[in-house]
Each structure stands twice: as structure tokens, then as C-alpha cells.
Amino acid sequence: MGTSISASGPFTTHAGDEAARVDTFFGRGAWIEGAALAQLDVAARLPGVSAVAAFPDLHPGRNGPVGACILSDRVLPLLIGNDIGCGMALFELDLPLRKLRVDKAADRLRAVEGQWDGDASERLVADGLAPSCFARSLGTIGGGNHFCELQAVDETLSETSRLDTTRVYMLVHSGSRGFGEEIVSTLPSGAVSGLEPSSSSESAYLAGHDAALRWARLNRAVVAERAAEALRADVRLVVDVPHNLVRRTVSGYVHHKGAAHAEAGEIVPVAGSRDSLSFVVRALAGVERSLGGVSHGAGRKYDRAAMHHRVGRTKSDREAMNRNRFGGVVVCEDRDLLLEEAGSAYKDAARVVDDLVGHGLVERLASMRPLVTFKRAREEAAFDVRDSRRDRR
Template sequence: MDNSIQVLSDKASYIASKNTWIEGLAIEQLLSTANLPNMIKVVGMPDLHPGKGYPIGAAYLSCETIYPALIGSDIGCGMGFWQTEINIAKLSIDKLERQIGNIDQPDIRHKYNLGTIGGGNHFAELQKVSKIFDEQLFNHYQLNAKKLFLLVHSGSRGLGHQILQNQLSRFGYQGLPDNSPEALNYLAKHDNAVAFAKLNRQVVAERLMTNLNTQGNEVLNVCHNFLEKVTLAQKDYWLHRKGASSATDELVIIPGSRGDYSYLVQPIKCENLLMSLAHGAGRKWRRADCKGKLDKRYSMQELKRTKLGSRVICEDSSLIFEEAPQAYKSIDSVIESMQQVNIVKVIAQLTPILNYKTQGGH
């Protein structure tokens, strides 16, 4: 077990097997975050990669102080996963591609872009089960490998962005005493954004399933950018997760890039690793470097097909390069690292069929 836990200091460690690539800057950022006032412990996940000052793919435990900037602007961002009624036996990707339509315009119920996926690494993806590793758990959750699944990765859209901008303009990156009016005000707004993000994933799924003329059952809807109060050894702490899934959720799906597999897992709680998991594959290349590395080798049209035979709907020329599979780590190395430290039980592997990012034109 300990072979995959890399200890950096008495407060900082990260999970990585010998096959897991972690950028040096991400490790530097993890160490500097460990030195924030009242920070007790930080743990990097195997998808750890550099962010704007703080790394993404980590959990941070503090005492008596909260750090809104650690959570970032996409409060409540996470994964929703639905079992649809679309039969794999009668599958036509051409038909699905025609039917999926355009959901880039917001749902009329809310001003903060409700029901839209957003940019960056957010997406919705139709997937099929390619391997079942734990038949008993798969059946326990009444999953059906003969039907397609829908995965939605999105967050709190304009609402979370507004909350963080307001926070930074007033307090910068400093922490807030957890019993202060300012902290309580942030926490109320944070909880609202988490609820909005969860609803957003549901509305995205509804809109897509309506277009695809199907219905679905929600298997899970969990977030990986949020703050919660936890009690460890009879003492209260604040656990910040930035690109880290919670091991207290019953089920979690951990996606790779748009050209890689996703894994449905059952978390195994480990307090030493801050009851957290990876949330995805993690970036290997910075966004600004992607076009230069790829545009001489691939056209936009070529990047709309993947090595797994899936298709990509993305009419944003920057995004199609920034989110290319080559820009991400291998999801298998991330899953392997977590298995080695015994924090996941893998239930099934899923293969992408159709990945929706944006139809463009807005």
C-alpha cells in the first residue's frame, strides 16, 4: 500500500504508482498549500495537476479556517450518471448524432445558464459497458449492460463564478475564520451553488434524453469541488475538495479523456487519505500548449473521432484541441494507483460512444 503513497512533508502527500505521471509544479503547489495558516493536511490524488496557484485533484483539511479560493469558481462541479433506455443492439451513432441537437442555450427556468454544459473540460457522453469487474455490485444497483448510459460533467456555471469573483474582490485569497459572518455568508452561497450544480446536471440530462427520445434513471449525482465539515478523532475540521471525489458517496464514476474509458467504482473510505478519490484522468498538457502540439498532426475533423471509435460533437476550435485525449493522463494509471492504496472497488468499465461539448454558434 505505502509504495503508492508519496510523502512530501508531515502535512503533504500524494497518491501515485510508478506508472502515474505527476508534474513537478503540481507537487510544488501542493506543498505551498500545505503551508497555509491552519492547514492540517493535504493529499494529492493520482490525477493531480497544476491549477491557478492551487493544484487540482487534491483534498485539503483545515482547522477553524475556510479557504473559498481553494474550491474555485465552479462550486459543486461533479458527475451525474444515468441509465438510459437506448438499446445497444440497435445502435446507430449517425442517428444519435443527428438526434442529440443543441443544448448550448440555457433552460428558461434560471438566469445562470441552467441546463448547459459549459466550456473547459465539461461534457456529456453516451457510453456503453465494455467490462464488468464486479457482477454482484453491478446487479445490486440494477444496471443494464444492454442499454447506453449518459454521463454529465458540469457545475454551477455563472452562479459559482459570481460567488468566487465577489469573494476575491473582498478578501483576495485569504482564509476566513469559520465562525465569522463572512465565512457563514460564503458557506450559505456555497451550499446554494452545490444544489444548483446538481440540478444543472439533471436538467442537462433531461434535455439531452428528451432530444434522444429516451428516459433514464439517475444512478449517481456527486460533486468534486466543494467544502464540508468533517469530524475526525472527535474534532471538527473543514475538508476542501478541488477536483477530488468523495469516498463517502455510495458510487462514483471516474472518467478518462474523451478518447478513453470511464470507470464506475465503489469508494472505500480512508481517513488517512482524507476520504477522497481522483475525479478523472487529470491533465498532462497545459491548455495553451495543446494547439501547437497537435494542429500540425490533426485537423479539427480528425479530432472528432477517437481511437475507441467514438465521436465528438465540438464546434469550438480551441476546445477541440485543448480537450484532446493526448492532453490527458491514462485513466488506467489513475485507477491502478487507487487500487494499490485500496480506496476503490472497480465495478465496471465504460467506453465512450458520443461525446457532446458544444454545437458552437453562440
């Protein structure tokens, strides 16, 4: 739609508008950009907004603050953006860690590149979706910060953790691809200020939103199955957690933008960068204070444009970026993406989790080290979201 939320628009707010309550769940040492705080203030003054929760991975986004939950009496689609249902799913492979050879595994994961050759229509129908619902995109990772990563338990941080230190795990980060984008592109012009409760526009958006949530969850499962097949292993879902969605609650609509949805007792993966540890945490009763949200990852520290000037200035620098500090492998043969998604582009996930723990939102279960991070095998094979628009529901 070409719109964004910022201190100057497109949402209409005024200096005298009363701001909603904003609860911040990060400490003084957290890296929070001024632009993100400005977007947070605008969000708190939107029509119908009554509460905002901001997390330590908070950073500015195209359509509003990323790393926040926003409670409103109406649906505000632009706060969710076009990647409806984006989330992370953690899987366990029946592959012993001692048998994994990272270089061989990295080569085999290239099979995840491009269109899936399975029966997409059958899987879509089984999940209550139309057989032609963006079928060509099903089982594809997408661009940007999406990935498929093999991980190992680096350290067990709780006696209640059930993660197996002898197994290989897989973390998949992906969304609804062109499906979510189509839903947003068909919104009426007045959607910037929210959808009228109980209106036909609200009903249509929520129906599409819920379908995109199912599609995105299925997509992560198919990506994991493709990767497991390439590795000649079986795969088991541990948990799937969306972080771009709107939820109906007794208090109104909670908008999650880059904020994982979790109820007390549920486990959540908190992704680091491709060059740092990720974490698995369990939500505590304190998530009631944070509108049922927690951080989904480390959060960006530097935007994409800035990274082109910060890393990879020489060929040897770029080649070095194909390995992480744990001896793992990074598969990303798109030069721009390699630079933009460098480890230094992200905040410290350990500090993010420390803040969540300090505010009583989660407890740590385990830290996870990256073994193979798959993003894109070759630049010319990238499956562009725009190509998927030919697939219709």
C-alpha cells in the first residue's frame, strides 16, 4: 500500500491526543533507536489504542514499531503489515549430533531452494485452504530475515528443559509470502485508521488473516519436511509460534508486530543472528502484563542500507562471512542478503533474553548454537514474492 507509520503519518494524531499506556520490558542498557520510540509514541496515540507493550528487540519498521504488542478496540491492519502469520517453528530431527557433518549438511540443504515438487494442493486442502492458494510458494523460505537453520543445544539452562543435547534441531523462520501481501493490498483506503468493528471490511480482513496464519504455519512445516528429507532424517515439531498477527481478546484486539504470542507455560524460540546463540524460553504468568507477547528474536541493530557500509568490503571479508564463530556454515550466495543479514546487524539475543527474564516474562530453558544457516543457494534462483501473485486463492 506504500504507507508507513512514523512521527509524521500516515496515521492522523495530534500533539494533544492522549497517549495509551506504554509498558516497556527492557532495561536502560538496551539498544533502542529513537526512531523506534517515536513510532511507539505514534502507535500509542492511534484511534482506539488503550495499551502498548514494547520488548527489548524493539526497532523501527515500515508499518510501525517491530517488537511490540498493541491493544486496540478495532483492527489496525497496517500494524501487522503484509507478512501475516510470520513466525518461527522449532523442530527436532532424529539425527544424532555426533553424525552431522556441517559441510555435507549445508550442501544437502540446497534442495530447499526454489519451488517444492510435492503435492501443494493436497496439503493446502488438508489445512482448510483452497487448493490453488499460493500453491507455487508453499514450502519456500522467502527473503529478508527468513531462514532455515540447523541447531544444537549449546547449554541446558533449566532442569525442566526437555531438549535433547544429542540431537540436531531445526529452526524455520518464514511467513505467508505473497498471500499476506495480497490481503493487505486489497484493504480499503480507510484502513489506515482502522477497520470499523463488525463491518464487512473487518470480517473480510480477519477471514483472510486467519487463512494466512494457517498458510504460514503449513509453510514452515513443509520447509522443515523438505530440509529433513534432504538430510535423510525424520522431523518432529516442537513448537510453532507466530509473531505477526492480531488476536481477538476480551479486552479488544491485540496486534503482535514482531512479538511472539505466548501464554504462561508455553515455550518460545528467541532467535539470535546467524553468528550468535539463539534461545528457547518458557513464558511465565508475567506475560499477562505484556499483552501475551515476548520477543521473537534479537531485533535489528542496524538497517539494511547501513550494513552495506559496515561489513564485507573485500572479497576475503565476504568469504569469511560464510562461516560463523562456532564453526558452522552459512549458505547465502546473494551478496546483498549476505551483508544485510550479517551477525553484526542484530542485537545481542542473550541481553534480550536477560531483559525478558528480568521483567518476569520468561525463564530460560536452553541456548542453541547455529550449525548450518540456509538462506539462499544462488541469487538468480531466488523465488520472488511478486512471482507468486499469479497464484490465487
